[in-house]
Amino acid sequence: MSRRRLFVAAMAAVFFMLSVAPAISLEMRPLLTLDIAEKIALACEIFGEREGYRPLNIAVVDEQGNLIYFRRSRNSFRGSADIAINKAWTSAKFPFSTRFLGEKIVNRDPNVVHGIQFVDRLIVFPGGLPIMAGEHHIGAVGVSGATGDQDEACAQAGIDAVKDLLK
Numbered sequence: 001m002s003r004r005r006l007f008v009a010a011m012a013a014v015f016f017m018l019s020v021a022p023a024i025s026l027e028m029r030p031l032l033t034l035d036i037a038e039k040i041a042l043a044c045e046i047f048g049e050r051e052g053y054r055p056l057n058i059a060v061v062d063e064q065g066n067l068i069y070f071r072r073s074r075n076s077f078r079g080s081a082d083i084a085i086n087k088a089w090t091s092a093k094f095p096f097s098t099r100f101l102g103e104k105i106v107n108r109d110p111n112v113v114h115g116i117q118f119v120d121r122l123i124v125f126p127g128g129l130p131i132m133a134g135e136h137h138i139g140a141v142g143v144s145g146a147t148g149d150q151d152e153a154c155a156q157a158g159i160d161a162v163k164d165l166l167k
Contacts, residue, residue: 030133032062036162037069040131040141043161044154045073053146056154057084060131062139065092073145080144086121087128087142087151095137098128099152127151131159133166 037060044058055073057080062068065088072081087098094101102124106117117124126148131139141158143151159166 029136030138030166032060032068032131032133032139034068036165037139039162039165040158041069041071042158044141044143044158045071047157048073048143048146048150048154051150051153053150053154056143056145056151057081058154058158059085059088059142060139060158061085061088061092061142063092063137065089065140068139076145083123084127084142084144087123087144088140089121089128089142090123091128091130091140091142092137095130095132095140097126097130097152098123098142099126099148102126127155129155129159131166138166 040060041058045056048054048056055076056071057073057076058071059067059081060069067085067088070081070085090098090101101116101122106124116122123142127144128140128142129152130137131141141155143154143158145151146154
């Protein structure tokens, strides 16, 4: 092989490695699919009905807070629809339960204004939970319509129903 051909082949190999290497190094992350989001919402609703809770609004969002799936039980409070969406949004933007944000940050010292409670859409009472796939935060579920504790129990039931799909 001539020096010129060897040089061109070497440069082509370098170019190939530089252009492909970044793509190869991208982290593979699990995604929250529409199918899984629907299963979460249905499990939430079934759990709430079985426990005798008030009719629910259930929102499932991706890790950026974008709505993937929404389910509204007949006769649920109409105003709870926005609350459910915002609970899910809160747990997507801050990968904690909405209860945690309220208890550990906002209400920790009622004499101190923390500021975070003034963030538009932020919910600081129970009913929003992050959805994790292993160590990856892939979305969140928000439930509203019953009491905060009941909303959170429904959200947990929804996540528990798909835990084998979140690996």
